Amino acid sequence: MKKDFTLEVFAENNFNILNRMINAFNRRRIRIKNLTAYEMEDDFHTGVARFVLYTTRENMAKVRAQVEKFIEVERTVLHDGAEAYFDKTGKTAPGR
Amino acid sequence: MPQKDALLTKTDPGIPAAVSITGAEAVIRCLVAEQVETIFGYPGGAIMPIYDALFHYMDQVKHILTRHEQGAIHAAQGYARVAGKPGVVFATSGPGATNLVTGLGDAMIDSTPLVCITGQVASQLLGTDAFQETDVMNITIPVTKWNVQITRSEDIPDALSKAFFIARSGRPGPVLVDITKDAQFGKLDFQFRPCTHLRTYRPIPVLDLKEVEAAVALIDAAQKPFILAGQGILISGATDALIAFAEKGGIPVSSTLLGLSGFPTDHPLYGGYLGMHGNYGPNKNINQCDLVIAVGMRFDDRVTGDVSKYARQAKVIHIDIDRAEINKNIQADVAVLADAREALMALSSRIRAASHESWMERFRQLRKEEYDKIVVKDWFPAAGEIKMGEVIHQLSGLTGGNAILVTDVGQHQMVAARYFGFREPRTNITSGGLGTMGFALPASMGAALVPGNKPVIAIIGDGGFQMTLQELGTIFQYQIPVKIIVLNNNFLGMVRQWQQLFFESRYSFTEMVNPDFVQLVGAYHIPAVEVTDRDNLLPALTEMLHHEGPYFVEVKVEKEENVFPMVPSGAGVSDMILEFNK
Numbered sequence: 001m002k003k004d005f006t007l008e009v010f011a012e013n014n015f016n017i018l019n020r021m022i023n024a025f026n027r028r029r030i031r032i033k034n035l036t037a038y039e040m041e042d043d044f045h046t047g048v049a050r051f052v053l054y055t056t057r058e059n060m061a062k063v064r065a066q067v068e069k070f071i072e073v074e075r076t077v078l079h080d081g082a083e084a085y086f087d088k089t090g091k092t093a094p095g096r
Numbered sequence: 097m098p099q100k101d102a103l104l105t106k107t108d109p110g111i112p113a114a115v116s117i118t119g120a121e122a123v124i125r126c127l128v129a130e131q132v133e134t135i136f137g138y139p140g141g142a143i144m145p146i147y148d149a150l151f152h153y154m155d156q157v158k159h160i161l162t163r164h165e166q167g168a169i170h171a172a173q174g175y176a177r178v179a180g181k182p183g184v185v186f187a188t189s190g191p192g193a194t195n196l197v198t199g200l201g202d203a204m205i206d207s208t209p210l211v212c213i214t215g216q217v218a219s220q221l222l223g224t225d226a227f228q229e230t231d232v233m234n235i236t237i238p239v240t241k242w243n244v245q246i247t248r249s250e251d252i253p254d255a256l257s258k259a260f261f262i263a264r265s266g267r268p269g270p271v272l273v274d275i276t277k278d279a280q281f282g283k284l285d286f287q288f289r290p291c292t293h294l295r296t297y298r299p300i301p302v303l304d305l306k307e308v309e310a311a312v313a314l315i316d317a318a319q320k321p322f323i324l325a326g327q328g329i330l331i332s333g334a335t336d337a338l339i340a341f342a343e344k345g346g347i348p349v350s351s352t353l354l355g356l357s358g359f360p361t362d363h364p365l366y367g368g369y370l371g372m373h374g375n376y377g378p379n380k381n382i383n384q385c386d387l388v389i390a391v392g393m394r395f396d397d398r399v400t401g402d403v404s405k406y407a408r409q410a411k412v413i414h415i416d417i418d419r420a421e422i423n424k425n426i427q428a429d430v431a432v433l434a435d436a437r438e439a440l441m442a443l444s445s446r447i448r449a450a451s452h453e454s455w456m457e458r459f460r461q462l463r464k465e466e467y468d469k470i471v472v473k474d475w476f477p478a479a480g481e482i483k484m485g486e487v488i489h490q491l492s493g494l495t496g497g498n499a500i501l502v503t504d505v506g507q508h509q510m511v512a513a514r515y516f517g518f519r520e521p522r523t524n525i526t527s528g529g530l531g532t533m534g535f536a537l538p539a540s541m542g543a544a545l546v547p548g549n550k551p552v553i554a555i556i557g558d559g560g561f562q563m564t565l566q567e568l569g570t571i572f573q574y575q576i577p578v579k580i581i582v583l584n585n586n587f588l589g590m591v592r593q594w595q596q597l598f599f600e601s602r603y604s605f606t607e608m609v610n611p612d613f614v615q616l617v618g619a620y621h622i623p624a625v626e627v628t629d630r631d632n633l634l635p636a637l638t639e640m641l642h643h644e645g646p647y648f649v650e651v652k653v654e655k656e657e658n659v660f661p662m663v664p665s666g667a668g669v670s671d672m673i674l675e676f677n678k
């Protein structure tokens with residue numbers, strides 16, 4: 001059964017890395033419902049991309065492992081649902 | 097720009113720790129520092145400064161000018177797969193770079209280490225649709241393990257050492273470094289620092305002994321364990337560890353297409369080759385075993401068939417270096433995340449010595465059944481046209497397996513995988529995951545340029561041969577001693593077989609009217625013979641193997657031969673068919 005997941009990806013902020021992540025989801029035809037990406041204020045080398053994805057738990061686990069494999073990716077954090085970061089107005093919760 | 101400026105250090109013996117040189121020269125000096133011996137490439141506007149620097153380093157690094165960038169990258173793949181170290185490719189921007197894409201895709205899916213260096217337009221022109229500008233970065237994201245664009249010369253040394261580290265470590269793969277022309281011309285204070293660590297990249301997982309113990313418990317309890325050996329065995333140099341493990345546990349071993357040559361095919365525990373056109377025994381027995389021990393393989397769909405009918409009765413131990421492969425296609429009961437060699441050694445020392453004679457007997461019985469129904473007809477046809485199987489069987493006998501076999505894609509590839517006796521690691525080079533026709537001829541050039549004394553033999557279909565045959569020019573120019581065998585059935589044989597079996601023999605655009613290959617190859621001054629008669633086959637192959645330089649043999653084979661057994665597409669492995677029932 002498909003549902004919402006929020007995946008936060010912490011990565012080195014190189015030019016390609018955001019595209020790599022998006023490709024990983026597109027390739028498996030996983031819908032991206034919301035995307036926020038930003039540089040860390042105190043360290044522009046590190047970036048965070050936060051995706052709200054609509055897919056099955058199984059696919060989520062598989063694609064997460066593929067994203068974690070990217071050279072620049074330091075770690076990911078997965079949350080069930082989108083509530084914490086995404087409300088119906090499209091506003092996201094403030095970054096941490 | 098005057099050449100002298102490009103080379104401030106080459107002739108200076110007392111090179112200080114950091115010297116000011118151009119980005120182009122820094123590229124070459126990085127390659128020398130990485131102990132690159134051979135580069136495969138093709139020049140053009142955006143990479144001319146690098147080629148100019150290379151001109152002065154010809155005594156330290158060899159460059160092979162191929163006839164197409166696809167040829168260069170496949171050659172680098174062949175080189176990398178035999179040598180076990182990254183293959184290096186040069187190409188220019190735009191079309192040069194896009195011509196690499198097939199090879200990158202192939203290397204990505206087959207875990208082949210490559211470092212590709214492409215020239216790019218000057219940085220101020222990026223994004224302007226400048227002449228020969230293409231967005232190589234975005235085009236190659238899905239087909240590279242890592243890629244980077246360099247716009248400042250001072251970034252070149254670190255980017256290249258990082259590229260080599262990433263390409264060869266962990267699960268290897270292709271890396272692309274795109275360097276703008278201004279970065280090639282600009283100066284930097286050169287200092288080479290090898291890369292051995294990256295903060296966000298952990299190529300080799302730490303072996304978890306709890307997982308090892310869990311695996312040992314399953315292995316010790318199993319009555320019918322079965323090892324599936326993939327290319328991970330070859331990449332980690334684990335052949336001896338695999339033999340020791342299999343012998344101690346008395347466990348049969350089967351190889352995937354890319355895993356072939358990782359375990360000697362004449363070993364009593366060898367259970368055959370896995371997959372859609374593999375051997376009968378291993379495919380049938382996968383649904384009989386009680387424990388699958390998968391090592392350095394990824395349960396490709398050509399190996400599993402319908403996963404819902406695959407090894408459902410068995411427990412699964414999956415050993416792999418790449419965590420994304422665990423549970424991707426087949427759920428593992430125990431996952432050992434590790435380098436194959438390290439994991440196998442840890443298992444060997446802990447498992448109980450055992451033998452599983454009645455289980456091995458099942459493999460022998462099924463092998464006999466396959467031999468009687470299929471192999472005999474393939475190896476020793478009483479009459480009629482020459483069969484692919486007898487060519488490979490004779491070749492295997494003549495070489496005693498002491499050869500590197502490079503195969504293209506199609507029926508001949510499957511027949512070669514079935515019938516060639518592989519004895520030593522890294523002697524089977526083929527395009528597995530991508531199934532790239534046109535791979536073998538250039539890949540065999542790369543394989544033959546790795547120092548060593550085994551003959552390199554390319555087995556190619558008439559279709560695939562015509563996809564990259566321009567590389568005959570490269571073979572001629574550099575006298576690369578490859579032995580080329582084209583098995584000519586005047587068909588895109590594998591597609592024709594599927595049409596016959598699954599599309600009621602509607603041969604939609606698979607028949608080929610071919611040129612006179614012997615004359616064509618002769619135009620490149622490569623000795624070439626055609627074999628149409630069975631009696632001439634053995635003498636022609638013998639002559640080929642005795643010949644010093646490149647040599648070409650065209651064998652006219654049966655036009656509508658089928659490769660059996662086979663697992664029909666979408667069926668379960670146990671539904672493997674031994675013959676075609678109309």
Ligand SMILES: Cc1ncc(C[n+]2csc(CCOP(=O)(O)OP(=O)(O)O)c2C)c(N)n1
Pocket residue numbers: 504505506507508509531532533534556557558559560561583585587588589590591
């Ligand atoms: C570049 C590419 N295009 C198409 C295919 C699909 N394909 C797979 S096998 C095959 C036929 C190969 O024919 P040939 O090279 O003559 O070898 P044979 O099967 O007859 O041994 C084709 C067209 C492919 N694998 N690669």
